Amino acid sequence: MDTSNLMNNKKLTTKQYVVIASMLFGLFFGAGNLIFPLHLGQLAGGHFALATVGFLVTAVVLPLLAVLAIAVTHSEGVYDIGKPLGAWFALTFMILIHATIGPLFGTPRTATVPFTVGVAPLLSKNMQHTGLLVFSALFFLAAFLFSYKETRIKDAVGRMLNPLFLTLLAVLFFIAFLHPMGNALHQVATPDYTHAAFMNGFLQGYNTMDALAGLAFGVTVVTAVRSLGLKKNSQVAAVTARAGVFATSAIGVVYILLIVLGSTSLGKFKVSLDGGVAFNQIVTRYLGAAGHAFLAVMLTLTCLTTAIGLVAAFAQDFHKHFPKVSYTAWLAFMSFASFCTANFGLDTIIQWSTPMLMFLYPFSMVLILLSVTSPLFKRDGVVYAFVVAFTTVPALMDMVGAFPPVVSASAFGKAVVGLEHTYLPFSTMGLGWLVPALVGLVLGLGVHFVKEHRNATVAAPEKQALSND
CATH class of the missing domain: 1.10.4160.10 (Hydantoin permease)
Known part of the structure; x- marks a missing residue:
């Protein structure tokens, strides 16, 4: 058996x-x-x-x-x-x-x-x-x-x-x-x-x-x-x-x-x-x-x-x-x-670990959504690269803003947070990464489908030649 x-x-x-x-x-x-x-x-x-x-x-x-x-x-x-x-x-x-x-x-x-x-x-x-x-x-x-x-x-x-x-x-x-x-x-x-x-x-x-x-x-x-x-x-x-x-x-x-x-x-x-x-x-x-x-x-x-x-x-x-x-x-x-x-105690743990969470969450969100929808674009790394690249800067800004006051309340910290809130929609709600990620997605999908079309165009004469033989 x-x-x-x-x-x-x-x-x-x-x-x-x-x-x-x-x-x-x-x-x-x-x-x-x-x-x-x-x-x-x-x-x-x-x-x-x-x-x-x-x-x-x-x-x-x-x-x-x-x-x-x-x-x-x-x-x-x-x-x-x-x-x-x-x-x-x-x-x-x-x-x-x-x-x-x-x-x-x-x-x-x-x-x-x-x-x-x-x-x-x-x-x-x-x-x-x-x-x-x-x-x-x-x-x-x-x-x-x-x-x-x-x-x-x-x-x-x-x-x-x-x-x-x-x-x-x-x-x-x-x-x-x-x-x-x-x-x-x-x-x-x-x-x-x-x-x-x-x-x-x-x-x-x-x-x-x-x-x-x-x-x-x-x-x-x-x-x-x-x-x-x-x-x-x-x-x-x-x-x-x-x-x-x-x-x-x-x-x-x-x-x-x-x-x-x-x-x-x-x-x-x-x-x-x-x-x-x-x-x-x-x-x-x-x-x-x-x-x-x-x-x-x-x-x-x-x-x-x-x-x-x-x-x-x-x-x-x-x-x-x-x-x-x-x-x-x-x-x-x-x-x-x-x-x-x-x-070290709960308060200390939260205080110093929240910045890393704010940095990683945007990447996790986009990677989860890309993975679930990956069959639509054959899990092409180009799409991933564009989305993650456009997510990086907002994620870094979120991390700076989440640091304890010694960083977030410094001149540098205030400048970074002010810049994010001024130019990135939804950043006050912790979603400053959303619009940049969508822009990266559109660009990544565009490159993917152009590449697919080009490959299909190149492959068509070869298939025709094989069928004639």
Whole structure:
């Protein structure tokens, strides 16, 4: 019997699809995904519907497009997404993405957020530093152990940790919507959301960083799908895309419920400083003294699933491109580096890492959109080159404007930001790269189709000569 043919024709069961989708949900859904939409609901008040639509565009559609970009291009990670621009660009882009959402910012935040919101309030002030040290050490040790075997990540996240988190979240939703604190439609919106609810919701969605994470998680998802016995690239791509649709749709439903919950909370509370404070107030109101422990467990679980995905994706990609260092060694390095960075504190991490995020986000956006639409122009590197080249200057300007005041408030920083706001449309909304990227796209497509037409013209006489022979 030809077992290889059976393997190529293998189809996943519904249960296997659910596990992959659950894993992808868990990788995406961290503490930020829990607290940002809750805070958005408080800010938007009765205007929550428009704000929700804007938020879903950047927090759900863009991450879904990142997963689809992996599927459409049959990529196995963030490196392959940048490959049409050459190996040097792809490697540099991969390193910058993993460094930023890895040990420099994203991964340490998975430990500092649950500690700051869920654990720190339980400790005295003189125990805060020691508490963070112990908590982050145990947290990243757990992330390392769960990620140690690549083929077991889908089971650890998809079958165990994420279902447990979703169960706790479902309990909270059940209690909260059974006894609402107010009518969401009747709550007063903050001034920014009274007149621009959609755009402010749209910009809030960037905070999840899931578009960047979607690219980085590509290697982890593809590895998990292949571990189920699928070998053909087309099959892996189809499963990845379908699981991505399931996972991001479920995330979208959770976002909607969280936003409505945040809006209804205005019936009892004022707008909080951030979603962490709001969540603490809500769970304490419904669950009393046990609410704080409940919140700490929820945040730790959802952050741990994301941390597992981030450390594993880092180790998988780096081992693939620097194979002399083992997957386990890269995993240990990533976990230890994230532990060290986490102990600088959440505020310091955000302050110095935001500029790199502002620099990388425009490139990620254009590469995701180019990858999804690449079959239309045969993934021609010329199109990629024009778009990325025209995106570079606005991305650098965004980075300068996002630096701490020592740079952004300097004469140089003010000049750069002033120049961007004067000449680049939508730059005040963080979208200064949009128009230049579109100009690059038009030029790139023009060059591509002219080249295609020229090649077709040259090839026509040759085909005619062959047919005459």
